[in-house]
Amino acid sequence: MRLLLVEDERELADALSAALSKHGIVTDHTIHLADAFELTRQNSYDAILLDRRLPDGEGLTFIPLLRRAGADTPIIVLTARNEPLERVEGLDVGADDYLGKPFLVEELMARLRAVLRRPPSLTELQITVGRMLIDPLHLSVTVGSIPFDLPRRELLVLVALAKRKDKTVLRTTLEAAVYNYEEEIQSNALDAHISRLRKRLLDAGAGVAIHNIRGVGYLLKEE
Amino acid sequence: MRLLLVEDERELADALSAALSKHGIVTDHTIHLADAFELTRQNSYDAILLDRRLPDGEGLTFIPLLRRAGADTPIIVLTARNEPLERVEGLDVGADDYLGKPFLVEELMARLRAVLRRPPSLTELQITVGRMLIDPLHLSVTVGSIPFDLPRRELLVLVALAKRKDKTVLRTTLEAAVYNYEEEIQSNALDAHISRLRKRLLDAGAGVAIHNIRGVGYLLKEE
């Protein structure tokens, strides 16, 4: 196993490298972001450990750079900047985990193992259908780069359909996506949402259509 | 997006459910581990939020149970037991993340998104015959990557045949696949469906043919 460690505190870096090597992990170490990017191009790492405050900038900027280059290498951010909102920031630019300093090497190892258990591939963060752009994780929708707000239930229907665009989505699947097991439905509430959603999509010129497959379910398609 | 929340503090659970629902997340809630396991068998969750101290035992014991049952649903442990070594324990039995109480909902959301970016490698069961791609679970069919929707009964016939492609399917088997025990048939309705299905397959250029085995049943083959 081979890691890239991007960290400017020499002492910590050395100690960490030594500790990891006892677990059979080979570590490449660099201080600068620029070097880090170069190293990822030349080598293939199983994971990357990333500090935030670095001599040549904010470590987090490295993540979108790497992702855009097509790399899905797991990234764990290691930093003293450990406020909850800072953690949110780090995770939302694409980090897989976020660990505040100081930490136990044992915890880092455990988080590494957890991250490496997951398959390497990344889901599409955005789905495009017609003139719509859908982010299923943030549940945001834009039509032609204009934000497109819709009621919660309609939004859930749309996202569920978009995740399987051009494929049928069973009626039961849609119901499961929109209601929990306590919320009983005794009417055609789902149909009503579909109807209202259709109208909104039409008005917004979203360039998509929701088709019904009688007795089976629905299907989202470009027009 | 649908979550299972296993948590015994009613107040926290309600507050969390409400907060998550504002983020468009549908939550099923239970207090007991036994119920939790049952719910995972009946529903398909995008992720599970798990407390440790529960009335019927240590929450962590749920994880190996679930994993052994073949589910790779992401699990985030939410607990007041937040010592580093307790975190290691949680992660190493198979949790994907570990968040100490109290926490910001925003952080939970960010960690959820991080975990969901790496989708469980679901072995999507698909059957290919001729130019057709058939997904028997979602009941969806495509011909040359173009969605091919057909009436429910014909769809059921096709899927039943595809599941045993190149092998004969008994007439009675087909009837069982298409009709439930309440729906009696007193005519050649099945033959009619086969006929209409054949026409549609031909028109769509599906590259398959339904053969009849006289007195026995039918058989789906590539042309």
Next chain:
DNA sequence: GTCTCCGTAATGCTGCCGCAACCTTAGCGG
């Protein structure tokens, strides 16, 4: 208060599907 969301129910419509009548084909005996 005002506004939006959402479940309910009434209404109208669409097209699936069971039926049955009729046609085609396979299998077999002479």
Next chain:
DNA sequence: CCGCTAAGGTTGCGGCAGCATTACGGAGAC
């Protein structure tokens, strides 16, 4: 090779299940 029989194939038709739409009222947010 012919013709009979039974199984399978095709097609039009009518009934009705399932879907679409919309108005209404309650509930909750601000």
